[in-house]
Amino acid sequence: MSKKWADDESGAFKRQVSSFQETISASHPVFKPAKNRYWLYVSLACPWAHRTLITRCLKGLTSVIGVSVVHWHLDDKGWRLLPGDKAADSAKDPRFYQPAGGINGASRDHSGPHGEILNESSRLFEDGSFDPINHFERLSQLYYKQDPNYSARFTVPVLWDTETQKIVSNESAQIIRTLNSGVFDEFVDEKFRGVNLVPSELEAAIDEFNGWVYDNINNGVYKAGFAENPVVYEKEVTNVFKHLDRVEAILKEKYDNLVSQYGRDDLKSILAKYYTVGNQLTEADVRLYTTIVRFDPVYVQHFKCNFTTIRDGYPHINLWLKNLYWNHDAFKLTTDFDHIKLHYTRSHVRINPLGITPLGPKPDIGTL
């Protein structure tokens, strides 16, 4: 029996509340800032985990917090890690300190067929990485280590404390605030200390934007895609596009203002200020990006969000997306289209019973 994601009675998808929500700070009784003390467990497919990878990279924390990447295939027992090469096991292994945890998504060619790749394939540092901290082969083991009676879902991301062997947080919204807060500034290169994705003068606007984007776009695509009732699906998919229209209108206004300031031909100056909230890169961009970059490759067909595509229907969102991907390594190096496509199409057996991964769209993302 394949796993159902929707509520039995209503046919609607409801996301669970994260169980662990601690933070890290000098004044925290337990979780103090330190280099190489904390470890991130992520999936490259998951939009929520992707937020933490981008933020980690933007804040220069790739040499401070290591990362293990779960296999893209989510099975009945949840996420798994690859069997580790014990001889090479070391939390200091540089492969775990790369932007995407030893899996540099953008460096591979993604145009090849997926047909020969099995769900059980174990290409180390391609399909996933191992766990040099706990030597676990299942993410669930982390949760049980923390709480033997844990009874909720075993979700990524998890921010793990190697010292107390406890989960700091499994809530991405909170993890990215912690990573951004500056508590690790003493361990990073000077150029990263000034990076602040939630500047105080924009905080209220960022929170307001994040609020409706989360409910209607980030989680909206899941509510459309996991709906098990056509009436629920139609309501949710309509709502997703209504809010994409809203983002498009915001970015169009921004673009038109920048054009009148710099002229249409000075794309470099335009793009330097072309962000969703204010004139600088913020958390609002990070949180929206992880949904938009998955939209054409997966959500259009797999979650049936197919009124149009980003590339065909939303020119201003598309330009914003391509700017983030091509001009900011933190976005490109953490985006892995293979993990994204393979995960959704092979793990949600109820939605795609044959597990055939569509080859398109080609390309995964357009050029600038």
Ligand SMILES: N[C@@H](CCC(=O)N[C@@H](CS)C(=O)NCC(=O)O)C(=O)O
């Ligand atoms: N509230 C969580 C949601 C995380 C989440 O739903 N992660 C999904 C992957 S996209 C997961 O790990 N699901 C595994 C499962 O449900 O078994 C966050 O934002 O951190």
